[in-house]
Amino acid sequence: MKAVIQRIRRAALTADGIPHSKCEAGMLILLGVAPDDTEREADFLVKKCANMRIFEDENGKMNLSPLTAKAEVMVVSQFTLLGSCAEGNRPYFGGAARPEIAEPLYDYFCARMAEHLPTKTGVFGADMQIEIICDGPVTILMDTEELMKK
Numbered sequence: 001m002k003a004v005i006q007r008i009r010r011a012a013l014t015a016d017g018i019p020h021s022k023c024e025a026g027m028l029i030l031l032g033v034a035p036d037d038t039e040r041e042a043d044f045l046v047k048k049c050a051n052m053r054i055f056e057d058e059n060g061k062m063n064l065s066p067l068t069a070k071a072e073v074m075v076v077s078q079f080t081l082l083g084s085c086a087e088g089n090r091p092y093f094g095g096a097a098r099p100e101i102a103e104p105l106y107d108y109f110c111a112r113m114a115e116h117l118p119t120k121t122g123v124f125g126a127d128m129q130i131e132i133i134c135d136g137p138v139t140i141l142m143d144t145e146e147l148m149k150k
Contacts, residue, residue, distance in 0.1 A: 001031065001032065001033055001034060001037050001042065001045050001105075001109075001143075001144045001147055002031075002032040002042045002082060002141075002142065002143045003029050003030065003045060003049070003141070003143075004029070004033050004078075004079040004081065004139065004140075005025075005027055005029050005049060005054070005064070005103050005137050005139070005141075005142065006025075006027065006028045006030075006132065006134055006137065006138065006139050006140075007027060007055065007134065007135045007136050007137070007138035007139075008022055008023065008025065008026060008027065008028050008074075008132050008133060008134055008135055009024075009025055009034070009052050009133040009134070009135045010022070010023060010025065010031065010132070010133050011023045011028050011076065011131065011132040011133075011140040012129055012131045013072050013076065013120070013122055013128055013129070013130050013131075014128065014129045014130075015114075015122060015123035015126040015127070015128050016123070016127055016128075017127075020031070020122070020123060020128075021074065021120035021122070022101070022120065023038070023072045023073065023074035023120045023123060024072050025069075025071060025072065025073060025135070026066055026069075026071030026072035026073050026075070026117070026118075027049065027052075027054075027066055027073050028070075028073075028074050028130070028132055029049060029073060029074070029076070029077070029113075030078040030081060031045075031076065031077055031078060031081075031106060031109060032077075032079055032080070032081030032082045032084055032096060033077075033079070033082075033096065033097040033102035033105045034095060034096065034097055034104060034145070035095075035096075035097045035098070035100040035130075036103075037097060037101075037105055037144070038105075039105070039108055041105075041144040041148070042105055042109040042112060043110050043112060044142055044144055044147070044148055045109065045110060045142065046112040046116070046130060048142060048147070049066070049073070049113065049142075050065065050066060050067055050116040050117060051065045051067065051114065052065060052066070052140065053065050054066075055068070055069035055071060056141065057146040059111070061067070062138070062148050065135040066117055067117065068099055068117060071115065071117060072118045072119070072120065073101045073113055073117045073118065073119045073120070074119075074130075075106075075109065075110050075113060075120070075121050075122070076121070076122035076128065077102065077106045077122055077124045078118045078128065079093060079096035079097075079102065080093065080096075081095060081096075083095065083096070086093075102124075103105035103121050103124045103125070106124055107124075108144060110130070120142050132138065132149070
């Protein structure tokens with residue numbers, strides 16, 4: 001799994017032209033699922049995201065996790081994170097899991113995240129627009145293939 005985590009002030013998501021969800025101060029997680037990903041990768045990533053210390057404490061230092069900062073989370077499926085531009089100028093998305101694999105893992109990830117933090121979602125496979133106000137900006141990239149080797 002790959003994730004782009006952004007610290008946000010707020011976000012609003014529209015799916016297929018219809019307002020779907022809003023998130024106040026917290027994190028936007030763009031989540032890409034690879035063909036070999038399992039619940040193991042999802043659980044690992046949920047734990048990392050829920051405990052990531054990217055929120056400022058009273059001294060302005062990034063010492064607080066979303067749990068201690070009482071943050072909200074919005075999780076949006078994004079197969080394009082698994083795209084490759086190694087050849088040519090048009091991305092190749094063959095590194096992304098097919099929907100029958102990706103959607104259940106996306107749903108599982110969202111459900112597990114909701115056990116820890118108030119969690120909003122996108123709509124899997126929909127045409128979505130996200131209005132966000134980034135905070136910082138703070139943007140973190142995570143790839144379970146790299147992180148789980150350690």
